[in-house]
Amino acid sequence: MGLNNNLRTEVEKIMTAHNYSDYKWIDPKRIVVSQWVRMKCRFGCGEYGRAGACPPQTPSVTECREFFNEYSEAVVLHFQGLMDKPEDRHAWSAKINAGLVKLERAVFVAGFEKAFLLFMDSCCFCKECTGNRKTCQQPRMARPAPEAMAVDVYTTVRQVGFSVNVLSDYNQKMDRFAFLMVQ
Numbered sequence: 001m002g003l004n005n006n007l008r009t010e011v012e013k014i015m016t017a018h019n020y021s022d023y024k025w026i027d028p029k030r031i032v033v034s035q036w037v038r039m040k041c042r043f044g045c046g047e048y049g050r051a052g053a054c055p056p057q058t059p060s061v062t063e064c065r066e067f068f069n070e071y072s073e074a075v076v077l078h079f080q081g082l083m084d085k086p087e088d089r090h091a092w093s094a095k096i097n098a099g100l101v102k103l104e105r106a107v108f109v110a111g112f113e114k115a116f117l118l119f120m121d122s123c124c125f126c127k128e129c130t131g132n133r134k135t136c137q138q139p140r141m142a143r144p145a146p147e148a149m150a151v152d153v154y155t156t157v158r159q160v161g162f163s164v165n166v167l168s169d170y171n172q173k174m175d176r177f178a179f180l181m182v183q
C-alpha cells in the first residue's frame with residue numbers, strides 16, 4: 001500500500017468515526033480558484049464586510065491559490081438540506097460546521113499537522129457576527145467557507161463526480177460542500 005493510500009485509510013477511519021460517509025478525495029491542485037468568486041462576494045452578497053470568516057477578512061485570491069497549492073490531499077464533504085424557511089439555514093449550518101471543527105481537530109491530533117477545514121457555509125456560530133477577526137466571538141472555531149477562499153465550488157466538485165446546480169428557491173434541496181485540507 002502506498003503512502004497516500006495509508007493516509008487516506010487513516011483519515012477515512014476518522015471520518016467514519018465522526019459519521020461522515022458522503023465525501024470524495026480530491027487532488028488540491030484541482031481545486032479551482034477564481035476571481036469571479038471573489039467578485040460575487042464583493043458585490044451581491046450581504047455578508048461582505050459583515051462576516052468574520054468571509055472576505056475581506058480572508059486572504060487575497062492569489063494567496064488562496066497558493067494555500068491550496070501547499071496541499072497534496074484533501075476531502076470534499078457533501079451535505080444536503082431542505083429548509084422549511086430560509087431563516088432555518090443559519091442553525092442548520094452552525095450545527096454542521098461545529099461538527100466539522102471537531103473532525104478537523106481529530107485529523108490534526110492523528111498527526112496531520114496541516115489539517116484545515118473549510119466550512120460548508122459561512123460560519124454561522126453567532127446570532128450577530130462581529131464581522132471582524134479581531135472581535136470574533138469564537139476565534140478558535142471560526143473557519144472560512146470554500147467560497148470565501150475564492151473556490152469555484154461548482155466546477156471543483158463536479159470534477160470529482162458530485163452533481164450540483166444553481167437553485168432558484170428554497171423549495172429545492174440545497175447541496176453544500178465543505179473541504180478538509182489534509183496534507
Ligand code: SF4
Nearest residue numbers: 052123126129136137
Ligand atoms: S464565530 Fe461568530 S463572530 Fe466569529 S466569524 Fe463566526 S459568526 Fe462571526
